Amino acid sequence: MAKQPTLTDVARAAGVSRSTAARALSGSGYVAKAKRELIEAQANGLGYRASAIARTLRTRRSHTVGILIADITNPIFPRIVRGADEVLTGEGMTLLLCNTDQEPERQASFTQVMIERMADGLILVSQSIRPELVDLLRRGPPIVLVNRTPEPGAFDYVGPDNAQGIDALIEHLTNHGHRRLGFIRGPRNSSTACERYDRFVRRMGELALPLPRSAIFDGDYSPESGRAAADAMLNLPATERPTAILAANDFVALGLIDRARELGFAIPQDLSVTGFDDAFGEAAWHRVFPDAPRMTTVGQPRREIGRQAANLLLDRLADTSRAPTKIIVPVSFIQGTTTAALAPQPSLPSPRRRRGRTM
């Protein structure tokens, strides 16, 4: 392997001491102009590059930004990263990613690595932030939160308009005759999940729709949560059972559909289901296969969210004293095949006990 030239090589070539070469190349002390130019010429000739670490220690700017994502295998995250990457790469910065799986130890160790290696800033995507991490974050570089805010107003923030999305889903379902709506609530430590839940409760009240305690299921963001909700809600008496259920996200909705079909409910004929996030299915796939099953859900402009987060961070680096900014981006309703008009229910029949192929 070719060896990179060292400071000692440069000093030897220029006929000066190592410490003189170091002073000349780092600008950290006086070296006569002629001697400095000789040392620089030798350094260039040898292809010597001052260590980036040494340079960072000197300038306190590393031109790197760290981004924590909650789960790299959840398809909503890569396009957020892509958007941030486009903006930051355009500014000559390198984006370093870390997949945390929401584990506090991994959040902390990546954050520590970024602080110690002096990243210029951090972008945290969908991170549930524990109190102990908040302390660590306050000691670190500027931060932008994406899709989750632990203390509203304390950090720069970009996220989707969850209220708009919930309103659109409720409007779609009520326009199709549904009045008994169920809701599967996401994790309580997720601000996004709380926003969606709060808006659902509020909007149901505004529309004077019934909202018994049994219409709310306390879940998380997993398919298992959707399956458990199906067991709880679909075994209710027919007069109480929701005819449509809004799930906390698409993964929950998928588990709900899976279990509902096992229980004999045809989707969407016997039960309408909505997700959130548009996690499944490429737009290109649905254009080529327009009849493929698709989740009725809410899409986020992920690339735009990533771009906005990067821009907020760049603004913050330029002005560390400005007040925290909050950016809410509009979302879009996606009509899929998991919702349908409420079937006429003259005698409120129990669900068909058939399995399988209904879509």
Added chain:
Amino acid sequence: MAKQPTLTDVARAAGVSRSTAARALSGSGYVAKAKRELIEAQANGLGYRASAIARTLRTRRSHTVGILIADITNPIFPRIVRGADEVLTGEGMTLLLCNTDQEPERQASFTQVMIERMADGLILVSQSIRPELVDLLRRGPPIVLVNRTPEPGAFDYVGPDNAQGIDALIEHLTNHGHRRLGFIRGPRNSSTACERYDRFVRRMGELALPLPRSAIFDGDYSPESGRAAADAMLNLPATERPTAILAANDFVALGLIDRARELGFAIPQDLSVTGFDDAFGEAAWHRVFPDAPRMTTVGQPRREIGRQAANLLLDRLADTSRAPTKIIVPVSFIQGTTTAALAPQPSLPSPRRRRGRTM
């Protein structure tokens, strides 16, 4: 913001000079045992943490590994990252990702950042490596290549068994009566694409199947490449036109299907199409919607590939002198809805000029 204690704070608390404190805490020079213990106690009491950068400069081990991925929005990559992450996190290492979009400048700048910040190793996933980058890589830390090898045998390597996958696709198609097979070749600078193409040509020869020049289309990995192939191949006379086309990957296959349907070919009735990589559709989705359209394709054990890559890197760190290792992991054939038995063609009819809904 809380200020981290500095070396000066520790020195003051212990009543010693800053340089003595530095020697004691870094182990870089002699300090009497009693004094060292006092300094260490004060450092612990204050919560002083030696800079990771200083520690790295001293130990030459940073406990970070860099991973370059070609395109974070291509769903085949996240699970490879996940697998590598599992293994490395288990060893107390932090995995830093970079999305390169295959741009040489971004490959080079991330690699440079990793070299300068002294990553212990690098994992390169599906990177087409330009000659100038090879020089940079040789100066850097140990490297494992995944799914693409620029100089076979020069680096540790993990990749899927492309030959096995091509054999399985050809067997599936010939078992369904197809004999005129077309092939859309991926980019020539991709070793994976070359492996798939070479095997296709060889296997067709072994089976004594016809392989006119018109049955090969020189493409890349994009949907546009599939569309262009459809225009070239499907306008051939019916006696020459392939009845089944193997695409370089799933994105190419999707473009091919899209354009073929525009040209009036029903898929799979008039034309069978196969992809490679299983990029579309979650397994969970297909379990819940068993009748959903699905690509006939070849799946890679992505998580396993990621785990193997991380293990190879750890082996390399333990023994930098061992010969490069090549690991080929088995793939799996996935029966989808884009292939079907060759329709009886007594009079070799021209394709139906209908559009649209055939799946």
